[in-house]
Amino acid sequence: MSDTTPLGHVYNVLFLCTGNSARSIMAESILAKDGHGRFRAFSAGSQPRGEVNPLTLTTLRSLDYPTEGLHSKSWGEFAAADAPVMDFVFTVCDGAAGETCPVWPGQPMTAHWGIEDPAAFVGPEIEKEAVFARTFRYLKNRITAFAALPIRSLDTMTLGAKLNEIGRSEGATPLRRDVA
Known part of the structure; x- marks a missing residue:
């Protein structure tokens, strides 16, 4: 597994989505702040959009979550030989869960935490x-x-079992696929 600090073991966590512009980016920022030094958070996409959705950044900033350094990137970066070894890999969209993922070095624990794509919503800006x-x-x-x-x-x-249970919490997409 990853590094250790005076606080104990630091776990590497990768959040995956197809575009890496909203959900996975949010998850990276949330864990970076709320993980209290116990986790190193990363995010990536199978088909990255190349830019973070502006409403993702607006939402994070409005709630006082970090946005510095967040960018849309390919999950291939984390399958490379020199990439950090992941302890956990979570898919946050059904598209990424259904795709053939790279082989992750170190055999991380995985789970699917599917949530609807906020970037796909069409409607007034306030909505x-x-x-x-x-x-x-x-x-x-x-x-x-x-x-x-x-x-x-x-x-x-x-x-x-606990990771999969978390994925079934409020907001889970109706089509669930546990990724073992």
């Missing part, structure tokens, strides 16, 4: 902002539950 805020809330709830897990004291099977 778009509300959809992004709701997506943020769903992700924050999942990440809060994940960060509270006693990871080191759980066996692999129990931890996997």
Whole structure:
């Protein structure tokens, strides 16, 4: 697994989505702030859009979450030999969950935490902002539950079950695919 600090083991966590412009970026920012030094957060996409959705950045800034350094990137960067070894990989969209993912070095724990794409919403700007805020809330709830897990004291099977349970929390997409 990853590094250690005076706080203990630091886990590397990768959030995947297709475009890497909204959900996975939000998740990276939330865990970076709310992980309290126990996690290093990353995000990537199978077909990255090349830019972060402006409403993603607006939402994060309005809620005092970090945006510096966030950018849309390919998941291939994290499958390379010199990439950080991931401890956890979470898909946050059904598209990425259904795709053939790269082989991740180190055999990380994986789960699917599908949430509707806020960038796909079509409507007035005020409603778009509300959809992004709701997506943020769903992700924050999942990440809060994940960060509270006693990871080191759980066996692999129990931890996997808990990760999948988190993925079924409020806001989960109707079409669930557990990624084992």
